Amino acid sequence: MPLFGKKNSDNDKKLKETDIRRKYEFKDTLGTGAFSEVVLAENKSERGKYNAVKCINRRGLRGKEEALENEISVLRRLNHPNIVRLVDVFEDKTHVYLVMELVTGGELFDRIVEKGSYTEKDASLLIRQVLEAVDYMHDRGVVHRDLK
Structure with a gap:
């Protein structure tokens, strides 16, 4: 499904809108940036399993959507023990959420x-x-x- 509400057909513009909080419970903030925050998140269906979720504010993405799509595409192709793995991607009207392997x-x-x-x-x-x-x-x- 396309990110950022790209048109799926000529008349159909849809967001891949999935409520990330149905799957993950946000816990502590691990870090912050100008337009993003990284939070510790517990998987609700696998209690005790944690991930890092990068919450990217869409306001900070204006004009950079293609760069983020490229980064996501690259991360999905990588599977190596010394590279942080992208687990999933969610988005809503205000944020894009990158669910990453938790590395301590x-x-x-x-x-x-x-x-x-x-x-x-x-x-x-x-x-x-x-x-x-x-x-x-x-x-x-x-x-x-x-x-x-």
């Missing part, structure tokens, strides 16, 4: 700073994971510009 542990940069120094073995294991993910993306024609 924070940002890579923060972990590097916190640890201070790494042994050569630890550093090589960490970099190997990053490079395996980058190689996987490059094999699929995807370039990542914001590694975390």
